[in-house]
Amino acid sequence: MRAARLHAYHEALQLDEVDEPKVSGPLDVVVKIGAAGLCRTDLHIQEGQWAEKSQVKLPYTPGHENAGWVHEVGSAVTNVEVGDTVIVHPFITCGLCRACRAGDDMHCENGSFPGINRDGGFADFLLTSARSVVKLDPRLQPAEIAALADAGLTAIHAVKKAIPVLGAGTRCVVIGAGGLGHIGIQCLKAYTPTEIIVVDPNEKALELARELGADHTVKVEGASHIQTVQELTDGTGAQAIIDFVGEKGAVEDGVAMIEDGGFYYVIGYGQNIDIPTIDVISREISFIGCLVGTYIDLQDLMTLTAQGKVTLHTSTYPLDAINDAMADLDNGRLQGRGILVPQGVREGAAAAA
Numbered sequence: 001m002r003a004a005r006l007h008a009y010h011e012a013l014q015l016d017e018v019d020e021p022k023v024s025g026p027l028d029v030v031v032k033i034g035a036a037g038l039c040r041t042d043l044h045i046q047e048g049q050w051a052e053k054s055q056v057k058l059p060y061t062p063g064h065e066n067a068g069w070v071h072e073v074g075s076a077v078t079n080v081e082v083g084d085t086v087i088v089h090p091f092i093t094c095g096l097c098r099a100c101r102a103g104d105d106m107h108c109e110n111g112s113f114p115g116i117n118r119d120g121g122f123a124d125f126l127l128t129s130a131r132s133v134v135k136l137d138p139r140l141q142p143a144e145i146a147a148l149a150d151a152g153l154t155a156i157h158a159v160k161k162a163i164p165v166l167g168a169g170t171r172c173v174v175i176g177a178g179g180l181g182h183i184g185i186q187c188l189k190a191y192t193p194t195e196i197i198v199v200d201p202n203e204k205a206l207e208l209a210r211e212l213g214a215d216h217t218v219k220v221e222g223a224s225h226i227q228t229v230q231e232l233t234d235g236t237g238a239q240a241i242i243d244f245v246g247e248k249g250a251v252e253d254g255v256a257m258i259e260d261g262g263f264y265y266v267i268g269y270g271q272n273i274d275i276p277t278i279d280v281i282s283r284e285i286s287f288i289g290c291l292v293g294t295y296i297d298l299q300d301l302m303t304l305t306a307q308g309k310v311t312l313h314t315s316t317y318p319l320d321a322i323n324d325a326m327a328d329l330d331n332g333r334l335q336g337r338g339i340l341v342p343q344g345v346r347e348g349a350a351a352a353a
């Protein structure tokens with residue numbers, strides 16, 4: 001099969017011919033990839049930011065936002081059958097540890113993360129497990145929903161954490177209206193009555209944010225956007241910042257836009273949070289890390305999508321255009337979420353079904 005693999009940090013991915021993954025454990029599931037979303041984390045992987053944390057051995061295949069059709073199942077798999085359309089929760093979990101028992105999938109003690117510390121979905125096939133697949137309506141096309149597996153999941157997880165903070169009369173600043181942000185805005189609308197202020201340097205992204213229900217949009221320009229948000233929040237700042245960027249100055253901006261006693265949700269990452277601790281205590285700012293989401297979050301998101309409350313905006317690329325897609329994401333040219341669609345996979349799906 002084909003796989004877009006990283007051979008060396010700071011270098012472009014290469015399209016290689018590799019062996020197809022095979023079922024070996026009883027709960028293994030092999031998914032024929034219908035679509036794989038491109039994430040800013042894939043850029044950070046290429047930059048080597050994950051090398052130490054993931055301990056992954058190169059070359060390997062990134063891609064942690066996957067949907068497709070079940071291709072092969074282990075002997076104990078009962079929740080899906082060959083040919084089923086599925087979305088793949090990005091983490092493979094054991095189901096037996098304390099975190100799994102609590103429903104906190106991302107902190108499974110025995111988990112692994114295809115696309116981060118083992119081969120992911122920028123390929124024709126992906127090996128995952130029965131606990132990670134959510135069976136979908138067969139009419140759904142993977143390219144239409146793959147971005148829910150990580151971008152959407154991460155956005156809904158952060159928004160659900162912020163629900164207690166964002167009652168009537170509150171304001172929430174969303175930093176970044178890209179792949180995650182545009183879903184986050186819709187989740188905020190679905191779950192809270194907060195007034196939504198969206199900050200982004202890209203005019204097209206702001207336009208999309210307005211279409212999706214943002215109350216105010218503010219273009220990042222010099223320092224004027226900080227002033228504008230201050231004016232929109234009566235000079236006090238917002239009760240919550242949901243930061244989908246976390247780099248390139250976003251954190252300084254966010255800290256300047258938050259109310260004393262406010263909650264700062266960190267989702268995007270890349271730069272350090274560098275603020276004097278005396279400001280953290282005197283202003284009582286809480287920083288909250290948000291890592292992907294739970295299996296239940298993914299199910300909730302599929303419900304909101306079925307109800308029409310969350311819709312995805314995507315740009316699709318063939319698998320062999322992976323490096324163009326990554327460059328577009330890096331340069332802010334990508335509208336919504338970038339989706340890689342392996343060529344010829346629709347015919348394959350028809351055959352599998």
Ligand SMILES: [Zn+2]
Binds near residue numbers: 039041042064150151
């Ligand atoms: Zn991601």
Ligand SMILES: [Zn+2]
Binds near residue numbers: 095110
């Ligand atoms: Zn576990």
